[in-house]
Amino acid sequence: MESIYFTEEHQLFRKSLKEFLQKEVVPHIEKWEKTGTIERFIWKKFGEMGFFGISYPEAYGGLNLDLFYTVIFLEELQxxxxxGFAAAxxxxxxxxxxxxxxxxDERIKQDYLVPSIAGEKIGALCITEPFGGSDVAGMRTTAVKNGNKYIINGSKTFITNGxxxxxxxxxxxxxxxxxxxxxxxxxxDTTTRGISATKLDKLGWRASDTAEIAFDNVEIPVENLMGEEGKGFPYIMQHFASERLIMAINGHARAEYAIDYTIEYMSQREAFGKKIDKFQALRHKIVEHATDVEHCKVFNYAAAARLDKGEYVVKEATMAKLKSTKVADETIYSCLQMLGGYGYMEEYPLARLLRDSRLGPIGGGTSEILKEILSKMIIDNKNYEPAVN
Incomplete structure (x- = not known):
């Protein structure tokens, strides 16, 4: 199925990315997981390799490549x-x-997008609030215009890279x-006076820095308004489709990684005089999960292909995240079980993978919220439209 979407150039990119990750990232993972801080040098290396500019215009230092290069980027990071590192x-x-x-606008792109692509500046998206969760419309943070400035007050939470x-x-x-x-x-800009960020202690994603952020009379120039005033909600909704699809792709990729690792482990582990990959109960369980993961991959790739053509795939992306994150959790749970006591040990990848995967059905809109969105589309015939810039 992959040949439908991936060319020889895609596969060469995947090989190059794998080699880069093994050489430049993997040796530092355990340190970053323990400290919860990813050192700045790796951001610059990602920038130098062009990995942050995969989908962005060449005018700002990007590569302007199709969406399946991004798919590869996401899959290999899992x-x-x-x-946690992948999330950052x-x-x-x-x-x-x-x-x-x-x-x-052009000034913002030159001052922030260009260095972001180069890995010289790190960005964070601040939407979720302590009392709001998935209720974006219920946010309490305010930005009051005062002359040539906006004054921001409020708080955000669960902010990756915060x-x-x-x-x-x-x-x-x-x-x-x-x-x-x-x-x-x-x-x-995070150097602006009145901002304070507090690091949160999480179950998983330990390498990723997640913060609660407070804005206390933070003054920013009116030029820092992005797009039109009052259009923030449709802008956010516009990009939720791609965020959900990203999390769906992450889900099928980490589930696939768990299966591959478990099959290799089973081929080496012996019990009762034979390799455990010969026990029918375990073989059939692996096959069930592999089938679920393959279904997710095919659906996610099809949605990505449509998104790459400019279609508004909010329904498909929502379905993709709902299903893929659930399949990932179920698959990784079973794979850890197949490792027995070793699955519970930190030196094996399944323990961390289980914790990390649990964020899938929560972040970017909980599964419960996604089900209600889909209910409105499927049962109530509600039609969500893309934002008009």
Whole structure:
């Protein structure tokens, strides 16, 4: 099935990326997992290799490649025993930078998108709030216009790269009386006075820095408004389709990694005088999970192909994330079980993979929220439309 979407150039890119990750990233993973801080040098190396610019215009230092190079980038990042490291990379490249490219003016693109592609600046997307969760429209952070400035007050939480980011893409209400029609998007440099970030202690994604951020009378120039005032909500919704598809691809990739690792382990492990990959109960369980993962891959690739053509695949991306993250959790749970006691040991990858995978059905919209969105589309015939810039 892969040959439908991946050319020889794609496969060469995958090989190059694998070699880069094994050489430059894997030797540092255990340190970053323990410290919770990914050192700045690796961001610059990713930038030098062009990995942050895969999907971005050449005018800003990008490569302007098709979406399946991004698919490869996401898949291979899931196979190096740290979904936290992977999250830091893709949250920068496909959450923060997506807004820079889509809604940023030329000044913002030159000052922030160009160095982001080069790995010289790190970005974070700030939408979720302590009392809001998946309820984007219910956010309380405000941005009040005062002369030639906006003054931001409020807080955000669960923000990937929140502590060591150089800039935030912040959603705030410019007109609270308008509900979701009163939300706007801003660029906020993290050196601005009045910002404080607190690192959060998480179950998984330990290498990734996740923060709660407070904005206390933070003043930014009016030029840091991105796009039109009051259009923040449709901008956010526009990009949720790609974020959900990213998390779906991450899901099938880490599940595939778990299966490959477990099959290799089973081929070496002996019990009752034979290799455990000869026990029918285990063989059949692996086959069931492999079938589920392959179904997810085929669906996710098809959705990616449509998104690459410019189609608005919010329904398919929502379905993809809902299913793929569930399949990943179920697959990794079974794979850990097949390793027995060793699956519970930290020196083997399944323990960390199980913790890391649990974020899948939560981040980027919980599975419960996704089901309600799909219910509105499938049962109530609601039609979500893309934002008009």
């Amino acid at each position: 196979k190096i025993k740290s979904s 990379m893709w949250a920068h490249a496909y959450l923060a930078m997506t807004h820079l490219n889509a809604e940023g 502590v060591y980011a150089d800039y935030y893409i912040v959603a705030a209400k410019t007109d609270p009386s308008q509900g979701n029609k009163g939300i706007s998007i801003f660029l906020v």
